[in-house]
Amino acid sequence: MKIVSLPPNAPVLMEATRAIGYSLETALADIIDNSITANSTKIDIYFFPIGSPYVAIIDNGAGMDQDELINAMRYGSKNPLDTRATADLGRFGLGLKTASMSQCRKLSVISGKDGIVTGAQWDLDFIATTDDWSLKLLDEDEIKACPHIDEIFINSSGTMVLWQELDRLKVGEFNFDESMGKYMDRVREHLSLVFHRYLSGEAGLKKIRISINKISLESIDPFLTGKSTQVMDEESININGQKIVVSPYILPHISMLSETEINILGGKEGLRKQQGFYVYRNKRLLVWGTWFRLMRQGELSKLARVRVDIPNSLDYLWTLDIKKSVAVPPEVVRRNLAPIIEKLAGRSKRTWTYRGKKETEDSKVHVWDRIKTREGGIVYEINRDYPLIEVLREMGESEKSAIEQLLIQIERGLPLNQLYVDLTSDERVLNEKEVSKADLMPLLKQLFTGCRSEQERKEMVRRLSITEPFDQYLEWLYEFIQEGN
Known part of the structure; x- marks a missing residue:
């Protein structure tokens, strides 16, 4: 038997992975995952639409030396089957590259560690000329020419992810300046929800500040905890020695909510579309607004929401995709969730139909x-x-x-x-x-x-x-x- 090494063609594969299906907000969420894994407490996002537009994401995390940076720029830098640290939000070792290249043609990563700053760059146009996996290692002058680089030098450690040549964002846009404003609003809403537990800093979780153009994000809590939300008994599902925690909630009746709270809970699609499971992996929201076909989305269940916390050690069971936007519960979990949502649906119906009173209760005289x-x-x-x-x-x-x-x-x-x-x-x-x-x-x-x-x-x-x-x-x-x- 003869074995032939057959590495993929660099320009073809890199162009192909740009079409995985990231939106701007899911791409940025993937970059923030890396910042959180690097123990960052402060993450700044900059949108600059004028002249030579760019998007920069800067954190104050642990940073990387040159060897670590080169490995991080590798496609498939870590095996998804490897055991990860409990706080690791990564999965396939692809997110930094696939998320970034889905939005731009030039990705630069500048990182500082132990007082030494290094930089590397993937440039799709340059790779097309070399027809190889040609990673640029940036020299000192090239690093200093990057926008916001002072923030990396000032901090003792940290990393900047810089997107330039934003071809995908410009497609079909006549006025890129105005469209960037719309993009920022969408990103702000998405990140405020996906990372709401990090932004609020719940017990046992380090609080993180995320800002967009120097404006800090506010946490969007999809359960309105602390309001008059009904919290049902928490339940645990044990699989292979790992614990999945299920926490059901019934939102307050709509008559008890302000317009702002209704908008927070429903967004543009309304309360009905946002009911269902909210699946978190290491406290990061992955999937929401679905019953996984265990129950239909209905008017009387629109106040029901279930928080499901899964550890990253069970990724293989949930068929998690590269974008971390799809997670399907295994059959053993579905069987345990069914009786939980049955009780939850009944409680939601009573709350929605008559502000918590049973209309069909014979012991009461109704109009x-x-x-x-x-x-x-x-x-x-x-x-x-x-x-x-x-x-x-x-x-x-x-x-x-x-x-x-x-x-x-x-x-x-x-x-x-x-x-x-x-x-x-x-x-x-x-x-x-x-x-x-x-x-x-x-x-x-x-x-x-x-x-x-x-x-x-x-x-x-x-x-x-x-x-x-x-x-x-x-x-x-x-x-x-x-x-x-």
């Missing part, structure tokens, strides 16, 4: 009745046994008939289609307002006026204690009774 018809449809009717409506029965026949016709018209005129549109568009429906004492007292007076005996008064108190909205304000009901009304 509206939900009735299932013989044909399998749903009809909403005003409850004729509601105490305030019963009072109207004491009127004359003509008045009672007019009231009944009014109730029927209200039922028939209920704008169900428009209500559905309003509720699913994440607009705040403001009908559910808190009842004031001044509103409730005249109603109580009217209801008790018709009670002719003490027994009737006691029966009215019993009924009102399970009737909306009086059941929510029992202290006012008992105060009314004690005052002898």
Whole structure:
């Protein structure tokens, strides 16, 4: 048997890997992964669209010497099957190169360690002329000509990743200056979500500052922890001695959220599209807004979100892709997640349909009745046994008939289609307002006026204690009774 060494053609492979499918924001997230792995606490991103445009990412991490830098510039610098440090956010040893080259034709990496600054560069146009894996090692003058290089020399250690000749970003753009502003907004939102746990610095995790053109990013917490989010019991799944932690959340009802909070939770696609699992690898968000086909995305489950924390030691089970934007749970995990989301979906439904109260609970008297018809449809009717409506029965026949016709018209005129549109568009429906004492007292007076005996008064108190909205304000009901009304 004869063996032939067949290395890939450099220009062809490097051009081909540019089409892996990175967006600008996912490419930058991949570079930041490397900075975090290098123990950085400060990461600055610079967008410069004028003249010779560039994007620079500078960190204050451990830095690299020349040998380490050359290895880092190698395609496939680390075997994905190797055991990694628990805080390592890398995977294939390709991210620095594939992410960068997806956006630019010239990648320079300048790194300082132990007071020595070194630089290396991949230049696709130069490689096309040499037809080889020709990595440029930058001399001192070339390094000093790089923008923002002073920040590397000032810090005792750190690395700058510099993208130049941004051909992919310029495609189809008539005004690159303006389009860069749009890119920055998209990047800011993406990074604020993906690295929100690092930006907020949760327990056991070092806080990191990330800025874009000197403006610091704010953490976007997809669970609104610390608000009135319901936190369900945390569960663990053990696989091959490694632990996956599952933390279910139910977001507050939309009526309890501000416009800013709704935008944070839903973004442009709305709350419905963002429900589901939020998978984190070493606290870095990988995938979100999916139920992995374990449940459908529905209106009544739109408040349900599940945080899943996986260690990098289980990467091989989750079929993690190069961009770290796709992760599929293995069957053993899917089996354990199914009962969790079943409980979660029920809780979300109750929270969404009636601000946490069960509409179908028979022990309560509601204004509206939900009735299932013989044909399998749903009809909403005003409850004729509601105490305030019963009072109207004491009127004359003509008045009672007019009231009944009014109730029927209200039922028939209920704008169900428009209500559905309003509720699913994440607009705040403001009908559910808190009842004031001044509103409730005249109603109580009217209801008790018709009670002719003490027994009737006691029966009215019993009924009102399970009737909306009086059941929510029992202290006012008992105060009314004690005052002898």
